[in-house]
Amino acid sequence: MINLRVTLLGIIVFYILINLAYALPDLVAEIDYYPKNASVGDNITVIATVKNTGEVDTSDVQAGVIKVGMINAPFSKVNISANSEKNWTFDWTMRYGKVIMILRVDYSNLINETNETNNIATLTFDFPIFIKTDKKEYKVEEPINISIIGNNGSGYTFVRHLFSFPFNVFKFENGSWKEILIKHCRNNPPVCHNNKITHILGECLNYWPTCRNVPVNSSWIWNPKHHWIHEKNLTCGNQTYDRWTLVPIEPGQYKLILYYGGYNGDCRNIYTESNNFTILQNCYSDSDCAYGEKCINETCLPVQNYCENNSQCADDQICLNHTCQNISCEYWQIAINHSCVLRYGYCENVDNCNFDQICLNHTCQNISCEYWQIAINHSCVTASGYCKDNSECSSGYYCSSHTCHMSSNSGGGTREINYAQPTDTNATTTILKEFSNEVPEEIKGLIITFNLGKNASGADVIAIVGNKTSKKAIANINGTVTINLPEYGQGKIIISKAGYKNLTKTIKVYAGKLNITKISGENYGEKFKFRVTDEKGNAVKDTEVEVYGEKLKTNAQGIVEKEINVIQTKLVASATKENYKNSSLVFDVKVSGTLKITAPNRVNEGDKVIVKVTDENNKPVANARVDVAGKEYTTDEKGEVEITAMQTMALKASKEGYISSEQTSVSVEAKIECGNKICEAGETKENCPQDCIVCGDGYCDNGEDYKTCPGDCPKPEEFLWLLIIVIMIMLLISVYFLIFRKNKKQ
Incomplete structure (x- = not known):
C-alpha cells in the first residue's frame, strides 16, 4: 500500500514538473479611448493595454501603436507577470478623415505564447467629408461652385492638390468615366518649326500633386474653360515627338473626385465623389443642338418627351411645341391614335348604343320594357304575338291580356277561342352577311381597336399569336372592338357572329417601329454615328445595326459608331430588333x-x-x-x-x-558658283572669267597652255630662258650691292 502511494505521489510530482516545464505566457492586446462622445476638434486619451493571461511571467515585451499613414516609435520594453497587465496612454486630436490605430505586441515574434493570434488590436476613427456642386447644369465656361462639406462641425483635412486645385475632374465618354487634366503644364509645349523641334520657353513639365491642409465646409470655384490632352507621335521633319496641348472643355456629363486624409499629410487613402453635373452646349438655334434638345437662352437643354410629330408620341398624346403632351378627353372618351374617341361602354347619343339601349349620362343603359314589349331601335315596341290594344290585332281578333284572340258571335252570344293570331308560314332562305374587312395586317402594341361596321354589333373576336390565345372580345353597337393581343409575333384574328361568315385575318404584331438616322459623318475616314429610336423618339438599346458589312449593337443612347474608309454612294445602314419593325437608310460617303x-x-x-x-x-x-x-x-x-x-x-x-x-x-x-573652276550654266567670261576660259583674251587661264591657246600662253622653252635671264640679272645686282657696300666701309 505504501509503495502504491509513493508511486502515485511520484506521478503527480512528475505531472506538475512537466506542466511547469511547458507553461507559457499569453499576451493579449487591447486599445480603447475616452471620452466616447468625442467629435472633430476634440482631444481624447488613447489607452493601450497589454495583458499576460498566461501561467508564467515574461520579460522584454515589445509593444507599440502604429497609426496607418504615420510612423510611430514603439513603447519601451517591459516585463509582465502572469495574470497582470501594462498600460500606456497618449493624447490625440480628432480630425476629418480616417485613421486606424493598431496596437501590436511582440511584433518581432520573440516570445513563445500559448496563443499567437491575439497580439493585435485596432481602433478606427472615421469622420468623412463630401463634395457637391451648386447646380446640376451649367453653360460652357460658366463658373462651377464646389462645396467641401463635413457633418461634424468646422475642421481641417489634408487634400491632394494639383496647382492649388484640389479636385480631379472626370468626364463620361463611351460608356465609362475618364479623367481629364485641368492643371498640368508650366512653360510652353514643344513646337515644330522649319522641320525642327523647338522649346520656346522650356519643355512642358508634369507637376506632381502635393498634400495641403484645407478647411472643411469651404467653397471652391472651377472655371471650366480648358483641359490638357497628350498628343503622341507627331511628325516634325524626320522626327516624331509628343506634346501636351490645351483644348477647350466640351459639353457633356462630368463629376469631381476629392482625395483626402486626416493626419500628417496622408491624402491618398480615401476619396469622395461629387454629384454628376452637365456642361451644356451653347447654341443660337435648335439646329445647333442634339436630337431631343432645344436651344433655350443660348443653351442646349434636354426636352422631356421631345417630338417632331404625333407618331413619336404615345397613343394618348399629341406633339405640341416639340413636346409630347397628354390629350385631355372627356370622361366618356379615351385617347387612341392621338385623338379622343368614344370609350367602350360610353356614348354620345343612342347611335353609340345597342338597339335595346338608350344613352343616359353618356352611359348605354338597357331599356326596361313590359313583358309584352321588346326593345327595338332604342325604344319599347309591342313584341310579335302580343298587342297593346285591339288596333294591333287582325280583323276578327281582339286584344285581351296583351294577346290577340279570335272573336265568335254564333248562338246569340260571344265566345272566346284561346289561340293566338296565325303567323306567316312562308319560309325564306338565310343569306350569311360578311364583315367589313378593316382589320389591319400590321399592329403596333398589344392593344388594337378596329371597326367592323354597325351590323357587326355583338360579334365575337379572338386573337391567336404564336401559341397563345387572347380572351374573347365583343364588338359594341357601332361594330367597334378593342382586343388585348397575347404576345408579339405572327398570328391571326378570328371574328364570328350568327348570320355572318367567319372572318380570319393574318396579322403581324410588333412592339414598335424602328427609326434609324445618321447624326454625324460625311466624308471618307470619318466616324459615322447612327441613332436608332422608336416612334416616340426614345433610344432603343441593343438594336443590331449593319453598316458596310459589319454588325454593331446600339448602346444605351441607341447609338452605334463606325469609321468608314471607302468613298461610295448609296450605302445602306439597317436596324433590326426582335418584335420591332425594321428600318434602314441610304447615305453617301463623300471625299474628304x-x-x-x-x-x-x-x-x-x-x-x-x-x-x-x-x-x-x-x-x-x-x-x-x-x-x-x-x-x-x-x-x-x-x-x-x-x-x-x-x-x-x-x-x-x-x-x-x-x-x-x-x-x-x-x-x-542652275546654281552659279563663281570660282569653283567650273564654267556652269549662267556663267560667262564677263561675270566669271576665272571659271569660263576664252582663248585670245590675252590671259592664260587655268586649263589653257601654249598648245591649246598659243596666243595667250608662251612656249615652255621661251619661258625657261626668260626665267634664267631674270635670275642672272638678280645675281648681278646682288654682287654689285656687296662690292658697293665694301668700298663704302673702306
Whole structure:
C-alpha cells in the first residue's frame, strides 16, 4: 500500500514538473479611448493595454501603436507577470478623415505564447467629408461652385492638390468615366518649326500633386474653360515627338473626385465623389443642338418627351411645341391614335348604343320594357304575338291580356277561342352577311381597336399569336372592338357572329417601329454615328445595326459608331430588333476634299523649298504624300514639307479619301558658283572669267597652255630662258650691292 502511494505521489510530482516545464505566457492586446462622445476638434486619451493571461511571467515585451499613414516609435520594453497587465496612454486630436490605430505586441515574434493570434488590436476613427456642386447644369465656361462639406462641425483635412486645385475632374465618354487634366503644364509645349523641334520657353513639365491642409465646409470655384490632352507621335521633319496641348472643355456629363486624409499629410487613402453635373452646349438655334434638345437662352437643354410629330408620341398624346403632351378627353372618351374617341361602354347619343339601349349620362343603359314589349331601335315596341290594344290585332281578333284572340258571335252570344293570331308560314332562305374587312395586317402594341361596321354589333373576336390565345372580345353597337393581343409575333384574328361568315385575318404584331438616322459623318475616314429610336423618339438599346458589312449593337443612347474608309454612294445602314419593325437608310460617303499644292514658281537648284498641301477650302492637310521625281515626302500637321530643289520639280499630292492634286511644275534655275573652276550654266567670261576660259583674251587661264591657246600662253622653252635671264640679272645686282657696300666701309 505504501509503495502504491509513493508511486502515485511520484506521478503527480512528475505531472506538475512537466506542466511547469511547458507553461507559457499569453499576451493579449487591447486599445480603447475616452471620452466616447468625442467629435472633430476634440482631444481624447488613447489607452493601450497589454495583458499576460498566461501561467508564467515574461520579460522584454515589445509593444507599440502604429497609426496607418504615420510612423510611430514603439513603447519601451517591459516585463509582465502572469495574470497582470501594462498600460500606456497618449493624447490625440480628432480630425476629418480616417485613421486606424493598431496596437501590436511582440511584433518581432520573440516570445513563445500559448496563443499567437491575439497580439493585435485596432481602433478606427472615421469622420468623412463630401463634395457637391451648386447646380446640376451649367453653360460652357460658366463658373462651377464646389462645396467641401463635413457633418461634424468646422475642421481641417489634408487634400491632394494639383496647382492649388484640389479636385480631379472626370468626364463620361463611351460608356465609362475618364479623367481629364485641368492643371498640368508650366512653360510652353514643344513646337515644330522649319522641320525642327523647338522649346520656346522650356519643355512642358508634369507637376506632381502635393498634400495641403484645407478647411472643411469651404467653397471652391472651377472655371471650366480648358483641359490638357497628350498628343503622341507627331511628325516634325524626320522626327516624331509628343506634346501636351490645351483644348477647350466640351459639353457633356462630368463629376469631381476629392482625395483626402486626416493626419500628417496622408491624402491618398480615401476619396469622395461629387454629384454628376452637365456642361451644356451653347447654341443660337435648335439646329445647333442634339436630337431631343432645344436651344433655350443660348443653351442646349434636354426636352422631356421631345417630338417632331404625333407618331413619336404615345397613343394618348399629341406633339405640341416639340413636346409630347397628354390629350385631355372627356370622361366618356379615351385617347387612341392621338385623338379622343368614344370609350367602350360610353356614348354620345343612342347611335353609340345597342338597339335595346338608350344613352343616359353618356352611359348605354338597357331599356326596361313590359313583358309584352321588346326593345327595338332604342325604344319599347309591342313584341310579335302580343298587342297593346285591339288596333294591333287582325280583323276578327281582339286584344285581351296583351294577346290577340279570335272573336265568335254564333248562338246569340260571344265566345272566346284561346289561340293566338296565325303567323306567316312562308319560309325564306338565310343569306350569311360578311364583315367589313378593316382589320389591319400590321399592329403596333398589344392593344388594337378596329371597326367592323354597325351590323357587326355583338360579334365575337379572338386573337391567336404564336401559341397563345387572347380572351374573347365583343364588338359594341357601332361594330367597334378593342382586343388585348397575347404576345408579339405572327398570328391571326378570328371574328364570328350568327348570320355572318367567319372572318380570319393574318396579322403581324410588333412592339414598335424602328427609326434609324445618321447624326454625324460625311466624308471618307470619318466616324459615322447612327441613332436608332422608336416612334416616340426614345433610344432603343441593343438594336443590331449593319453598316458596310459589319454588325454593331446600339448602346444605351441607341447609338452605334463606325469609321468608314471607302468613298461610295448609296450605302445602306439597317436596324433590326426582335418584335420591332425594321428600318434602314441610304447615305453617301463623300471625299474628304480636293488637294492643292502651293509652291514657289521659280527656285534655284539646291534651295530648300517649302511645299504646302491644302484642301479646296485652303485648310492644311496633314500626312499627305507628295511625289517629287520618284521620291515620296509626307506633310506635317501644318500640311507642309521641305524639299531640296532639283533640276526637275514636278509635284503631285495624294491622300486616301481625297482627290489627288493636279501636277504642279516648279522652274529650277542652275546654281552659279563663281570660282569653283567650273564654267556652269549662267556663267560667262564677263561675270566669271576665272571659271569660263576664252582663248585670245590675252590671259592664260587655268586649263589653257601654249598648245591649246598659243596666243595667250608662251612656249615652255621661251619661258625657261626668260626665267634664267631674270635670275642672272638678280645675281648681278646682288654682287654689285656687296662690292658697293665694301668700298663704302673702306
